[in-house]
Amino acid sequence: MCRRLWGEEGGSYAVEYLGMLPLILLTGTLLWQIALAGYTVMVTQSLAQGAAVAAAQVSWEDAGNRAQVVLAAAAPAHLGCRLETVDRRPVAVSAAHPPLELLEIEVTCQIPTALRLGSQVVPMPRVTRTARVPWTAP
Numbered sequence: 001m002c003r004r005l006w007g008e009e010g011g012s013y014a015v016e017y018l019g020m021l022p023l024i025l026l027t028g029t030l031l032w033q034i035a036l037a038g039y040t041v042m043v044t045q046s047l048a049q050g051a052a053v054a055a056a057q058v059s060w061e062d063a064g065n066r067a068q069v070v071l072a073a074a075a076p077a078h079l080g081c082r083l084e085t086v087d088r089r090p091v092a093v094s095a096a097h098p099p100l101e102l103l104e105i106e107v108t109c110q111i112p113t114a115l116r117l118g119s120q121v122v123p124m125p126r127v128t129r130t131a132r133v134p135w136t137a138p
Helices: 002-006 012-055 060-074
Strands: 082-091 100-110 126-134
Touching: 012 060, 012 100, 012 126, 060 082, 060 100
Parallel strands: none
Antiparallel strands: 082 100, 100 126
16 A cells, blocks of 8 residues: 555665765765875874984084985975974983984975865865984084
8 A cells, every 4th residue: 555655665775875975975085184184194204204314414514405305305295395494402311421412303294185165175284293313423
């Protein structure tokens, strides 16, 4: 009796799927944006550490240039990474030892965006990471 009143429901799954499709796509896009942000944080930290290690092996006058060269060679172009600061900081290890100098490098990269609203791109923040390594240059 009900089948005669309501008719066949064979196409209802397709209609329900099409109704849920925008929500599925939005959820996938948000998850992809989170993955991009995590990737950017990891790459930024790795770049800062690599630039700091390379810069710590040359004289202070060449440290900034060496860090910039390493950053330019290793950074993915789509992240727009840049070297913010290169600094030396003395750190007291103990009273019996002379202070240790640490080289501190700060790198900033732009998180890529997967979110677009029409022709507008949703702006994403920049990620800044700092790496400190012992100064080993002569």
